[in-house]
Amino acid sequence: MSQTAATRQLRAREYLMVPPENFAVEYEINPWMDTSTEVDARLAVKQWEALKDALISKGHTVHTLVPEKGLPDMVFAANGAFTVDGVAYGAKFKYPQRSDEAKAHREFYESRDWTFRAPTLTNEGEGDFAYANGLILAGYGFRTDVTAHAEAQEALQRPVVSLKLVDPRFYHLDTALAALDDDNITYYPQAFSEASQRVLRQLFPDALIADEEDAEAFALNLVSDGLNVFLNTESVGMATKVMDRGYVPVLTDLSELKKGGGSVKCCIAELRR
Numbered sequence: 001m002s003q004t005a006a007t008r009q010l011r012a013r014e015y016l017m018v019p020p021e022n023f024a025v026e027y028e029i030n031p032w033m034d035t036s037t038e039v040d041a042r043l044a045v046k047q048w049e050a051l052k053d054a055l056i057s058k059g060h061t062v063h064t065l066v067p068e069k070g071l072p073d074m075v076f077a078a079n080g081a082f083t084v085d086g087v088a089y090g091a092k093f094k095y096p097q098r099s100d101e102a103k104a105h106r107e108f109y110e111s112r113d114w115t116f117r118a119p120t121l122t123n124e125g126e127g128d129f130a131y132a133n134g135l136i137l138a139g140y141g142f143r144t145d146v147t148a149h150a151e152a153q154e155a156l157q158r159p160v161v162s163l164k165l166v167d168p169r170f171y172h173l174d175t176a177l178a179a180l181d182d183d184n185i186t187y188y189p190q191a192f193s194e195a196s197q198r199v200l201r202q203l204f205p206d207a208l209i210a211d212e213e214d215a216e217a218f219a220l221n222l223v224s225d226g227l228n229v230f231l232n233t234e235s236v237g238m239a240t241k242v243m244d245r246g247y248v249p250v251l252t253d254l255s256e257l258k259k260g261g262g263s264v265k266c267c268i269a270e271l272r273r
Ligand code: ARG
Pocket: 029, 030, 033, 073, 076, 078, 079, 098, 126, 127, 128, 172, 174, 175, 260, 261, 262, 263, 265, 266, 267
């Protein structure tokens, strides 16, 4: 039976974000980044504030880290770790330009009541790990090393399912797949290898299937609380699709951050207790 907004329920969440005060496109490590593009960091901060306010207005708690100079991608907080059951598995960035970000995230968890497990293998946190149905869905192919999936399983004691990403535009799992609630996901099939598409069909036969336009709009880069689906304003097709499934789209313009190759989800790490 299909659900409506009246029957879906949100679960209050805890999130971690980093303001984009130092946001810039100073290097090119994904196909969306172009160092000749002008970036308006002040507008980026305004847009980011609106996203943060939208989360708070729906009853969620947002923690923030202090942004650091020389780390222009630090706004993409999702990449700093992956958490589940009160355990944080730390990130180890692929590119040296971002590697110092991991320390700030580690300090956040270590100074609070989290168990922090340090990584030895390259992985970009929630950029390549998602959580649904008691499973950790894990992407590889561009950033996270597939060997880190096994390390994550040992660290987090949850089954990890490896999924191969094949389209460089969708270089992190969170650009191609998102959890909509505790049991269901949405994804863009063509971002995955044929075999991984088959695996996703087996695990999530009722998944909301996205198309290329959704993926290019960074519509899969969403955050959902089980009822409200936080999307960027370009995601018009996805907004309709989630509404048809009984979710409530909440739209924020994140045009500046798209220049860095990220959107809603990239800015938000979920802290799962
Ligand atoms: N410029 C950043 C990078 O290429 C963007 C990261 C986007 N984050 C994400 N979770 N997909 O690393």
